Amino acid sequence: MKIFQIPGTKVVRHSSNESQVTLDSVQMATSGKYSCEVSADAPSFHTLISAGELDVV
Numbered sequence: 001m002k003i004f005q006i007p008g009t010k011v012v013r014h015s016s017n018e019s020q021v022t023l024d025s026v027q028m029a030t031s032g033k034y035s036c037e038v039s040a041d042a043p044s045f046h047t048l049i050s051a052g053e054l055d056v057v
Helices: none
Strands: 032-039 047-054
16 A cells, blocks of 8 residues: 655554545644545556545534
């Protein structure tokens, strides 16, 4: 799993997998649109991207 660092977010690797992402220490500024991309290895390289809004209250 490759995690891209985004300022203000901290992904909890051991709690995240191909179907969910766990964030730690979120703040109000963490709210916004997030996407997750899953790609298969060669030879197919099929890719699935899902996006959604995160609201921190």
